[in-house]
Amino acid sequence: MYEGPVQDLIDELGRLPGVGPKSAQRIAFHLLGADPADVTRLQQALQKVKDGVVFCDICGNVSEQPTCRICRDARRDPSSVCVVEEPKDVLAIEKTREFKGRYHVLGGALDPLSGIGPDQLRVRELLQRIGAEEVTEVILATDPNLEGEATATYLARWLKPMGLRITRLASGLPVGGDLEYADEITLGRAFEGRRAV
Ligand SMILES: [Zn+2]
Secondary structure (H helix, E strand, O other): OOOHHHHHHHHHHHOOOOOOHHHHHHHHHHHHHOOHHHHHHHHHHHHHHHHHOEEOOOOOOEEOOOOOHHHHOOOOOOOEEEEEOOHHHHHHHHHHOOOOOEEEEOOOOOEHHHOEOHHHOOHHHHHHHHHHOOOOEEEEOOOOOHHHHHHHHHHHHHHHHHOOEEEEOOOOOOOOOOHHHOOHHHHHHHHHOOEEO
């Protein structure tokens, strides 16, 4: 335990995902010794992300405007919607350059043990969107783990009666992992080889 502000910083850093107590301590002491200009830049970046970044009204992706860059792009195919868990998954799929449609970000996956049901995700928004837009294919690109599979199965049950082509990414993705951890080539192939469910 350190005194006041240093311990406060370690505690705050330790609350970040993937940062254990040791890393939190290392980052805190790094910042303590860092050039004040570097710390100011970090501080401003944090402030800007909270002040200037919102979630897209249509797809739920992070955006600097009420609708995101992808939803505003008229060249993107509106008939194909790729459903992902998090904004970082949009980035991972964009990197493969395999997909020219639009996205829908759920904001997580079904996880009853943690109290995350359909109402905690952007499921209603997805169904409304599909009812209102000219969507013909929905690609369920949730993570290849238990929660992701359960979410895809749940969504397929709702979407199938709507007469859409429902596909799931091909196998070959590391099972149990996050979509973002797959390399671009593997993810690109999984996209190309997507199968109907
Ligand atoms: Zn959007």
